[in-house]
Amino acid sequence: QQQVKQSPQSLIVQKGGISIINCAYENTAFDYFPWYQQFPGKGPALLIAIRPDVSEKKEGRFTISFNKSAKQFSLHIMDSQPGDSATYFCAASIIGNTPLVFGKGTRLSVIA
Amino acid sequence: NAGVTQTPKFQVLKTGQSMTLQCAQDMNHEYMSWYRQDPGMGLRLIHYSVGAGITDQGEVPNGYNVSRSTTEDFPLRLLSAAPSQTSVYFCASRNPRGQRYNEQFFGPGTRLTVL
Numbered sequence: 444q445q446q447v448k449q450s451p452q453s454l455i456v457q458k459g460g461i462s463i464i465n466c467a468y469e470n471t472a473f474d475y476f477p478w479y480q481q482f483p484g485k486g487p488a489l490l491i492a493i494r495p496d497v498s499e500k501k502e503g504r505f506t507i508s509f510n511k512s513a514k515q516f517s518l519h520i521m522d523s524q525p526g527d528s529a530t531y532f533c534a535a536s537i538i539g540n541t542p543l544v545f546g547k548g549t550r551l552s553v554i555a
Numbered sequence: 556n557a558g559v560t561q562t563p564k565f566q567v568l569k570t571g572q573s574m575t576l577q578c579a580q581d582m583n584h585e586y587m588s589w590y591r592q593d594p595g596m597g598l599r600l601i602h603y604s605v606g607a608g609i610t611d612q613g614e615v616p617n618g619y620n621v622s623r624s625t626t627e628d629f630p631l632r633l634l635s636a637a638p639s640q641t642s643v644y645f646c647a648s649r650n651p652r653g654q655r656y657n658e659q660f661f662g663p664g665t666r667l668t669v670l
Contacts, residue, residue, distance in 0.1 A: 477659075479661075484664075485663060485664075486559075486645050486647075486661030486662055487645070488661065489658050489660075532597060538651070538657055539651050540585070542603050542613060543588075543659055544600075545597045545598040547595060547596060548597050548598075
């Protein structure tokens with residue numbers, strides 16, 4: 444049973460455009476929702492994370508939108524750049540010593 | 556700090572061989588975990604540990620063993636390698652408390668091919 448569903452699998456965006464990646468979760472006990480960015484040949488790295496007590500968190504060009512009632516959250520990348528081309532994973536967990544559950548990833552390509 | 560280190564970077568095995576993937580972290584993190592990454596499958600949890608002497612199974616534990624004798628090290632053992640274990644393996648660690656709580660740090664990965 445997949446606890447975190449991520450879409451789309453791949454995404455092509457023009458430079459300067461907005462990239463949007465969506466995730467849905469099932470376990471209402473989850474209280475931590477991070478996004479990880481992975482470049483080819485590297486390990487994933489934390490990009491931005493949100494707790495369910497807020498509906499939006501922004502860091503530079505990256506924004507997480509969170510909808511608790513719909514059990515959905517999304518990553519928005521404003522003014523997308525070729526350097527943003529990477530694989531993005533959403534994840535969810537319960538704060539503390541519980542495993543992160545990952546979505547299957549979205550391969551983003553930003554073209555000039 | 557070196558962060559999370561993994562060795563080797565690449566490995567080729569024959570079916571039936573055994574080996575150990577090494578993972579170490581120097582951040583004094585209690586929580587460590589192993590994931591495998593396959594195309595289209597995302598990151599799947601193999602085993603994890605919440606501290607020295609404590610391990611638990613993840614989503615895909617079959618064919619793998621772990622132990623945690625120290626806070627720093629969390630090796631992953633393949634008992635009898637199979638072609639289905641061809642994958643990229645990532646070790647990760649995090650501190651569930653403190654200022655950067657829950658931020659999980661990943662190693663650079665080990666690319667394993669089983670023939």
